[in-house]
Amino acid sequence: MRLSFRPERIKRYRDFAALLLRHGRADLVRQTGLDRIIEVKETAHETSERARRLTDDLESMGATFVKLGQLLSTRSDLLPRTYLDALERLQSAVAPVTYEEIAAIVEEELEQPIDQAFASFEREPLAAASLGQVHRARLKDGREVAVKVQRPGMRELIEGDLEMLGDVAAFMDAYTDLGRVYEFSRIVDSFRDSITAELDYRREAANLHRFRTLLANYEHIVVPAPVDDLCTQRVVTMELVHGRPTSTLAEGAADGDDAIDGPLLAKELFRAYLDQVLVHGMFHADPHPGNVLVTSDGKLALLDFGMIGRVREGLRLRLLELLIAIGDGKGDHVARIALDIGDTRDEALDVEHFKSKISDLVAREHNSNLDQLDVGNLVLEICRICGSSGVLVPQSLTLLGKALLNLDQIARRLDPKFDPPAEIRKRASRLMAKQLARSASPSAVLQGLLQSKELVQELPGRANKILELLATNRLKVGIDVMDEKSFIVGLQRIANRIATAVLLGSLVVGAALTLRIDAEPKLLGYPAIALVLFTAASIAGSTLVVRILWNDFRDR
Known part of the structure; x- marks a missing residue:
């Protein structure tokens, strides 16, 4: 497999290759086995400094890699604690984009001038992050809201970076031991799902509704309510919560x-x-x-x-x-x-x-x-x-x-x-x-009933097949060591239980069919024969269950 370098992505490939060279060299030495002849050691200070440089480099490469760093900060199975702590800094604020760019996106998404959608909209953001920034605003009805607006060009930039990361991950999975163990393609796929969801602010609005419902019984936990009419793919508007960060x-x-x-x-x-x-x-x-x-x-x-x-x-x-x-x-x-x-x-x-x-x-x-x-x-x-x-x-x-x-x-x-x-x-x-x-819950019970229906429908056919194989001495079971006599007795018990279960099923089906026949005599308004069949099936079924449980308990 070879990496395919699209001309418009050459610079990103070069930047990513430089990132790997700066921060992956020790791992490459260990993977080739050269660590046996070259001592690869770092002091705690050197490790901390490398982690800080990695964070700086990810930040300089833009939103995709900031988000990738945030994902890596959750992967303690991939990175040591020093790196996880350093990557935490990627949660901090970044430089905001201009008000004019933000206003243009808001007006395009809401399909109306910003002064028609809001009574006021502050030019300076409350906060700015890698994908978007938040502005304080006021609705026409006087409510204070927070408006989160996606930075311009984010989707196009991230889609290109994801394609490049997918190529590199597939290459590493195919040709490196680390890739075969950690499956980097799966990590990139997970990252793609996560960041694609974050790019669609309608999902965040839906999550706000969902968690308001899930946490409704916690009177001291607050989740801001979204303003649905002012939520789109790149803009989400929610009630403004006054407070201070913990x-x-x-x-x-x-x-x-x-x-x-x-x-x-x-x-x-x-x-x-x-x-x-x-x-x-x-x-x-x-x-x-x-x-x-x-x-x-x-x-x-x-x-x-x-x-x-x-x-x-x-x-x-x-x-x-x-x-x-x-x-x-x-x-x-x-x-x-x-x-x-x-x-x-x-x-x-x-x-x-x-x-x-x-x-x-x-x-x-x-x-x-x-x-x-x-x-x-x-x-x-x-x-x-x-x-x-x-x-x-x-x-x-x-x-x-x-x-x-x-x-x-x-x-x-x-x-x-x-x-x-x-x-x-x-x-x-x-x-x-x-x-x-x-x-x-009703849905879980319904699902169980549907699965039981499928089992009942398939059970007679499967039982017939097993019994036919037993009768013709063609049933084969691969066992390394066994007590043949005990094994045959066990199979006979299984066959008896299956046959009994099929018979009971037939009784239930027969009883259900006779319920539709207007026959005499009747008992409690139903044909007596149907109730007799149901009663017989219930007694026999209960007896079978008790015997199975008793035999299983006795054999322990």
Whole structure:
């Protein structure tokens, strides 16, 4: 495979190649094996300086690479902590574009002059970031709003950069060991999905509506309401929230502020996030202190819903189990869960050594942080060990670790005594109950019934096929070592249960059909024969279930 250099992209390829040369040289030496004859060492200061230079270079390359750096700041499985901390700086403000450019975009998107859409629109932005900037405005009805406007030319620039990154990632996956382990194409695809969603501000408006609903029961958590008529692909308008970023609070500063109930806010924010992640499977993935405001009436406001993390349903209880195991200091259990939810790419993985590293990490953190365990940092370190061992964990776990790390920082500012593991244990039973309640929702029950219908339809055919193979002695089962007599007895039990299940199904179907016949005698208004068949099927079915459970219990 060769990289295809489109003429209009040559400069970007050159810039990216220079970036790799400046910041990837040590990895290249290690990958070629030359580290055996060349000592590749860096002091902590040198590592910190390299991380700072990487951040500066990403920032100088524009919005795509700023966003890429922000994504990498969540990937503790790829980068050491020094780099993650340095990349955090990419969250800071960047130089704004001119008011005239912003006004032109607003008028193009809203299809009306800016003074018709708004009673007033401030020329100086409240904040400027890599993709857009926010201006204070006032609607015709007097409401104060914040208007987020996308910078000009962003979509075209990012689409070109994504094409270049995709080419480079595919090349590295095909020709480098690192690519085969980490699958850079998958990382670029994830980045493409994330940044494409951020470029469409209508999605952010929809996220604001969604999270206002999800967090409606938390009276001290505020999500600004969007103004739908003034939201488009490049403009999103929402109510203006007055407050100060939690980043301006010193640790424990809320204790001396009578207007802020720090312990209550810390607890409610943490509980809201546990609900988002473990119940709803959707969470605000960027709760850094600048995106969480303390409002003038003593509440917490969540801002910037452009980046949303998602957790598939089957993973949510495992993440809860993982967090509880971390809080309880059960390193072996943490390692087992990491292996279960991860994708092991290194066939030569020493599982016992991997478990030992995870256990040592969990034990070390517990011994050194007796008063307050930093759950977010520990999750990120677990992801780092998994990555270095060739175990690819779901991206949702690294996003969760980053979110928890930020929440830990905010909680310490609000309440220095707040204990995240204790809160997780306290909420565990409620979270599981909510999960079960969601699984018993009408849509989930309907889905289960549809799957059962498919099973009932296919069961007779499959049972006939198995019985036919048994009868003609053509059933083959590959087993290395077995007790032939026990195996045959077991197969006979299976065959008997299948035959009984098919017979019971026939009784139920027959009863259902006779219900449609107007036949005498009748019982309770229905044909008696139908009720007899239903009763027989119910008794026989219950007996079969009891016998199966009893035999299984006895054989343990």
